[in-house]
Amino acid sequence: MNRTSSWVSDLNVSLVTDLYQLTMLQSYWREGMEEEATFSLYSRRLPEHRNFMVACGLESVLQYLETFRFTPESLEYLASLGSFSGEFLEWLGAFRFRGEVRAVPEGTPLFPQEPILEVTAPLPQAQLVETFIMNQVHFQTLAASKAARVALAAGGRPVVDFGLRRIHGVDAGLKGARAFYVGGVHATSNVLAGCVFGIPVLGTMAHSFVQAHPDEETAFKAFAALYPWSTLLVDTYDTLEGVRKVVQLRGELEEAFKVGGIRLDSGDLVTLAREARAILDEGGLKEVKIFASGGLDEHSVLKIVQAGAPVDGFGVGTRMSVSADAPSLDMAYKLTSYGGEGRLKLSLGKGVFPGRKQVFRMERDGVLLRDVVAREEEDLPGRPLLKTVMREGVRLPEGRVPLEAIREHATREVASLPARIRALAPADPPFPVEISPRLQAYQEAVAERFSTG
């Protein structure tokens, strides 16, 4: 937490945008359209088989908005495109984000139609930041939501993020590790994420380590001598033979033996875990843990847990890191008001709600009952989820939450979901999200104005 991420180079972050944001901006600038606009970022529907999302990515958004500016190099490139006037580029050079952000705290479970965040600012400011905000919040929410399912399936057993090698690029590797941690994963293999975010880093050994040595014994001995509480990978050649070699190592090293665990990375993990446990226990190694990995996701983790296999922890990589069952969310950043008037896009159908909104969450005996999406100014029963986290471009204390607090919030909130929503199988009925009568009436009024307009 005490190190800043210099991953997103200040040099070019302003160009992480779609070209049309800039062409639209020049038009707004020419037309003098700088009235206040509100954009709402929300998900239109959940992926099939998913029962909830976990909001994540606000930290990246606020860091971006606080520091946003076009560098001379960026402006030079834009000038080379031939579509922008010198006067406009000069205006861009002075462009800063001075608006307001209201957002649900990171780590909060969310449902369709509920704003993750709302940006209110002069139209050009609120529009230009769309692409980056979407890029970050979409992926991080996707990652935290997937991780929450894996952590729920593991039922308290530690899960380590092994996804860096197949996650999509280095930014996803870094932000994903943070999002998985928010979602309930316990540690990551990603060293940069440890450095930047203070997430616990863990690792075992690779098959190549065993292969490079003359034999398994030599590899295990070298590693165990250097890292007393290490986890030895036993499946390079013959898994159960590998486990027996760990027991032999205990005999050889006697009191100096301090191996913490073994890792199974292939084969029938339930059966192998049972056999490995028996070999370890017979060899007097009851304290040596069994760690399982290899193509796992929430379903295979749950299967291992439900089988009662003696697996103490999981390494989950690719399928979590790319959110294999649902690699995208149907998320959108939509203009909902301009110049004090509600806006909506009719071709989207009924599912768009104009204006600034609030979500009221009701619970009973520590279990979430239902949410109501309402107009911002309504005062309904329940806990309002959106808080103002940035005003006039300046981050408020509500927008500065330590990662550990975010993770605890997520754990608590996910635990308070009804059991059927926490389950891996699709919930029937889904979590109830109601639209307040006032918001409904406002939607109808706005729709009428635009269909006749």
Added chain:
Amino acid sequence: MNRTSSWVSDLNVSLVTDLYQLTMLQSYWREGMEEEATFSLYSRRLPEHRNFMVACGLESVLQYLETFRFTPESLEYLASLGSFSGEFLEWLGAFRFRGEVRAVPEGTPLFPQEPILEVTAPLPQAQLVETFIMNQVHFQTLAASKAARVALAAGGRPVVDFGLRRIHGVDAGLKGARAFYVGGVHATSNVLAGCVFGIPVLGTMAHSFVQAHPDEETAFKAFAALYPWSTLLVDTYDTLEGVRKVVQLRGELEEAFKVGGIRLDSGDLVTLAREARAILDEGGLKEVKIFASGGLDEHSVLKIVQAGAPVDGFGVGTRMSVSADAPSLDMAYKLTSYGGEGRLKLSLGKGVFPGRKQVFRMERDGVLLRDVVAREEEDLPGRPLLKTVMREGVRLPEGRVPLEAIREHATREVASLPARIRALAPADPPFPVEISPRLQAYQEAVAERFSTG
């Protein structure tokens, strides 16, 4: 092309790794295991329904290997973990990559078992770079492979990458835009990718632009005045009404009207394109193109093309950007020799081949016939695919290929695939990849040594 990517900050790229790379490294260093090792990066199998991959990502790998070093800040973080000795950290501070890389040129179609690249270097060097190499080549190959399918489906009609908002993070956005371009996509909406790689950037307008204006007419007029060849988005309220407004605008502006196209982003695109074409043609706007977008992938693009719908170009976003049908490849970086001896991991089964390898590609009359994976020193009929691109840590001219040349190479090579391999449906039989008798014999010899060892 004349701008370098400062995206990957030199400050921390050395930490984009799994912790176990560093713990294994300290062990190698302590044991003096610095003999030459070869690692092979390849795909074990294709995703279901895919017939080929397109290799991509080598440029990122070479740039990384050329500049790799641990900064004092990185070493300070590693010291804080308590697992590494001061002497080892000092050694890390002087660590550089001085090895050799042999690789298939970017843009080359590849199949399972064929090395994308092979790294030969002292064991610690070849091992440490695994995570970053995997992270970059896996994603970029995934992206180029998906884009090739989309471009094939579009049958020459331009495709624009609209994926930045839902691609996984900013690094994937940047590298993905390049990979899509290699795979045959024509342009990107990603401004940074335009700046860094010189890829053509394109954009239209967003629904919010139309919504923020009092009505569609005003929005269209403002945009068309500013950008004479612009593409107007017509589906914010009623699609065909939107098209009629474009025709009206022509009547109003007369010769000043230079709108280049319209974009359809929702609804039944085949029917709407036909109806829009009829309205435009009747209005004397035969030269105005129709551009389609909205949840497209290779299958929906092919459907539109096969229906003969008058669509002149496609904007493809989310489903291409996350490779929705196959968001990961079964790619691995495996130790295949150490100290001059072949290595393999028995638990993986027969599909791992030891030693340094070469792929010989045979073609007849411009159509690829089959590939043979062989030992490096074999001299078989056909064109050898792997070239030495880096030696002693220095990039060779073969490793410095302009992006346009890579894209042309990919287009040519993909066009030379047999028709059933270029098709979207699974090919039966798949493209034939043979293993040379000498490589097979070597595999058996190594397997025997390790199973008895």
